[in-house]
Amino acid sequence: MSDDQHPIKRAMNKRKQPLYRKVNTTAHGVHHLYGGDYRDERHSKPQNDAEVRRQGMHGSKQRGLDYTPLFRFLLSRAGANWQEVYSEAVSRLDKSEPIFWMVALRQEDEKEFVRTGEASYFSGMKVDGDGLLQLVNPKIGSGSLVPQCRCCTHTFNGIRFTRIYDPDAALGVSAYRFF
Numbered sequence: 001m002s003d004d005q006h007p008i009k010r011a012m013n014k015r016k017q018p019l020y021r022k023v024n025t026t027a028h029g030v031h032h033l034y035g036g037d038y039r040d041e042r043h044s045k046p047q048n049d050a051e052v053r054r055q056g057m058h059g060s061k062q063r064g065l066d067y068t069p070l071f072r073f074l075l076s077r078a079g080a081n082w083q084e085v086y087s088e089a090v091s092r093l094d095k096s097e098p099i100f101w102m103v104a105l106r107q108e109d110e111k112e113f114v115r116t117g118e119a120s121y122f123s124g125m126k127v128d129g130d131g132l133l134q135l136v137n138p139k140i141g142s143g144s145l146v147p148q149c150r151c152c153t154h155t156f157n158g159i160r161f162t163r164i165y166d167p168d169a170a171l172g173v174s175a176y177r178f179f
């Protein structure tokens with residue numbers, strides 16, 4: 001049996017698929033992208049609410065790579081051993097930094113949600129005392145936040161927000177929390 005036909009080797013190759021993809025710059029929502037250099041890492045991190053407020057409604061985003069597959073992967077590993085999740089994620093990434101946009105290793109860095117794209121939000125995650133990857137607040141979902149503009153489809157963990165745009169609630173605030 002040759003290497004690429006071997007079921008275990010094939011499974012390993014499959015597991016090595018990258019957890020990021022090139023951004024399609026013609027995608028919906030691109031009208032919000034402005035300024036800056038997309039290669040500038042300082043501007044590419046997901047932002048907490050305070051940072052979003054400082055930078056304005058839509059902030060600035062990295063336009064080169066999309067780490068949505070990573071965020072979905074991390075989310076799907078809630079409850080799993082962090083070291084194993086981390087090792088696999090790193091092996092499928094160009095850099096480890098995006099992991100920590102979503103996962104906080106220190107309590108003071110924990111966030112209930114993170115903004116990962118123009119109108120994309122994911123659960124903030126942490127590593128618990130048993131070394132397991134966990135959601136910071138499992139109660140936050142697609143009904144927890146309100147959209148910050150009318151024109152973009154806002155999603156939380158890939159699921160469309162159930163609340164509708166409210167100009168009063170959304171004024172100058174990113175995904176106003178609305179429990």
Ligand SMILES: [Zn+2]
Nearest residue numbers: 149150151152
């Ligand atoms: Zn919009």
